[in-house]
Amino acid sequence: MxxxxxxxxxxxxxxxxxxxxxxxxxxxxxxxxxxxxxxxQKVCGDALLPDAFDILRDQGLADAVVGAGHPSSVLSVFSPGGYEVRVSGDFLTVRxxxxxxxxxxxxxxxxxxxxxxxxxxxxxxxxxxxxxxxxxxxxxxxxxxxxxxxxxxxxxxxxxxxxxxPTAVASRCYVQSSRPLDRLVVTYDRGLGPAYAWIFPVGEGLFNVGVGSVYRSQKRFDHRSLFERFTTVFPEARALMATGQIVSPLRSAPLxxxxxxxxxxxxxxxxxxxxxxxxxxxxxxxxxxxxxxxxxxxxxxxxxxxxxxxxxxxxxxxxxxRLEPRYRAYSAAHRLLDYPRLMDLAAWRLQKSHWLAGRLSGVLQEEEDPRSLFSIAGLLGSFFR
Ligand SMILES: Cc1cc2nc3c(=O)[nH]c(=O)nc-3n(C[C@H](O)[C@H](O)[C@H](O)COP(=O)(O)OP(=O)(O)OC[C@H]3O[C@@H](n4cnc5c(N)ncnc54)[C@H](O)[C@@H]3O)c2cc1C
The missing domain is CATH 3.50.50.60 (FAD/NAD(P)-binding domain)
Structure with missing residues (x-):
């Protein structure tokens, strides 16, 4: 028994x-x-950031996951006004x-x-x-x-x-395209309103493309038109669609x-x-x-x-x-979505300041406290480094 x-x-x-x-x-x-x-199936962007990767390595599962995934070494983040910040790191996408x-x-x-x-x-x-x-x-x-x-x-x-x-809702579909894009792209483009969007290559010409926004109970979500706006106003998404086609329905899930x-x-x-x-x-x-x-x-x-x-x-x-300070820092960054000019200023500083860019990379690698970056003090501090 x-x-x-x-x-x-x-x-x-x-x-x-x-x-x-x-x-x-x-x-x-x-x-x-x-x-x-x-x-x-699970509706997701399919991207593993370095913290996920570290855990898989600790658990002895990294080889199997890497073998099934698509590596990228650059994440491009675009501010509402179009300032691009490139972050280096070990990124992996796996469906x-x-x-x-x-x-x-x-x-x-x-x-x-x-x-x-x-x-x-x-x-x-x-x-x-x-x-x-x-x-x-x-x-x-x-x-x-x-x-x-x-x-x-x-x-x-x-x-x-x-x-x-939920706190947010996000939607994604898969796009097959011949566009030679090999980095992860995230944008907070002004044309999307207080929302974000991404293009993540998952290998063999397939891209996970999606949009996300904060859940506001009084508003009905219309991610279909948000997605259309994304693929119209954001140049990289427009170029991807011009050389490709959607191969799965746009599906949404709460976060x-x-x-x-x-x-x-x-x-x-x-x-x-x-x-x-x-x-x-x-x-x-x-x-x-x-x-x-x-x-x-x-x-x-x-x-x-x-x-x-x-x-x-x-x-x-x-x-x-014990992880709570990290969440508070990301919540503070989240509030920046309501202040696009401040996000542009931060992105502009990130372009100019190697010190600040190093902090951002460190935050994503979980080697840095995100409060050193996602705070007014962190941003102002960069002017003196
Ligand atoms: C569109 C979108 C894009 C995202 N992109 C990313 C990304 O790129 N990178 C990233 O790191 N995160 C991303 N996320 C977040 C990520 O998907 C989640 O944080 C992650 O899946 C959480 O894992 P989990 O194991 O807690 O829950 P889940 O992966 O949701 O698993 C929960 C499981 O519970 C099962 N379940 C639920 N209720 C019951 C029940 N009553 N009985 C039996 N089984 C049940 C479900 O079937 C499911 O299999 C994204 C989320 C969304 C919605």
Whole structure:
């Protein structure tokens, strides 16, 4: 007879897959539940920034991911007025239907037990946690990690103060084009309003092209016309479309950014991790790296709890909140979207100041505190260096 489950991880995106893999690697019996069979599509820009890459390297997964991806060494960021800032770094794009299946399989290889089913409810009982499905048997375990991405329904059933509203919404499609563009491009072009857009090469003439904007409940999203505007007003996007064609429908998905304290510990035996806990960065919308990082922190806390060590599950929230200053700095950068002239000034300074450009590269490599850059003091300080 099988031993009872130690833990259940709900959601097998980058967060849940790495959490389940980490627990299975330490000998715990863990179920990895997702409502989709893999491979599955996930609406995303497909770009891995250096922090994501570092985690994959630490986990021994970098070779497999690099083999399936497309490397770039330059990220071009355009300000609202068109000032271009080029940042060097190790960037990689991997289509999410490829990345996520790699991570899902890596978890199963180390012993995580996959279950394809939508979880309909979660609760606590005297024996631990109870995870129920619309049909089929209920799971019983000692602890549960909710890694359900921007879908917060299970989290809110435990912790009703969690907001159902996302912080942003973004849309992407794939474009096949003969344009020889080999760097990642992000723009905050004035013609898009307070929104951003990107073109990320994913290899073999395929480009992930998308737009994103802050969620404002009173406004209906019209990303289709935002996308049309992007491919009309932004020269690089116009050139891409002139030599290419859209090969997949424009699809949208919500983002949860800026860390949600309430979602980290929604119940005594539950941890929330990844985008479910708002782990995506504001301003850049970069979420894969921090989804994996919080998933691993949640796994560490569950491991300590199961082994009766240290603070157990209590250690998780404080470990994640150590990242909070970074999120505050990105939120400050995000507020710049309402001040396009200030963004232009910052970009102009970045073009002129090697010191400032070095700071930006360091922030993306996570070697620098983003507060050194995304602050009025940081910007003014550059005039004296
Ligand atoms: C358009 C767009 C572009 C983006 N571009 C980038 C980018 O270029 N780079 C980057 O780093 N980040 C990007 N992001 C953010 C990134 O996609 C997320 O931060 C990341 O996917 C979060 O990972 P996760 O594992 O927390 O959640 P997810 O990847 O969303 O995985 C959650 C999983 O939970 C499952 N699930 C949910 N509810 C249930 C349930 N009740 N029962 C069973 N399973 C369930 C889902 O099926 C899903 O597989 C982008 C986001 C969007 C919307």
């Amino acid at each position: 099988k031993k009872p489950l130690d833990a259940v991880v709900v959601g097998s995106g980058p967060c849940g897959a790495l959490a389940a893999r980490s627990l299975a690697a330490r000998g715990w019996r863990v179920a990895l539940v997702d409502r989709h069979a893999f491979p599955r 999410r239907e490829v990345l996520d299946v790699l991570l899902h399989r890596a978890a199963i290889q180390l012993g995580a037990e996959p279950i394809v089913a939508a979880v309909s409810s979660v609760s606590e009982n005297p024996d631990g946690v109870c995870v129920e499905f619309r049909s089929g048997p209920t799971l019983q375990a000692r602890a549960c990690i909710l890694a359900t991405g921007a879908d917060t329904r299970l989290l809110r059933s435990l912790q009703p103060v969690i907001s159902p509203a 949860r950014c800026g860390l949600d304290r309430h979602a980290l510990r929604p119940g005594r035996l539950f941890l929330g991790a990844g985008e479910a806990a708002g782990s995506t960065f504001p301003f850049t919308g970069e979420g894969i790296g921090k989804a994996m990082a919080t998933g691993l922190l949640a796994a560490d806390a569950v491991h300590a709890f199961l082994g009766g060590e240290g603070e157990g599950l209590d250690s998780y929230a404080s470990a994640v909140l």
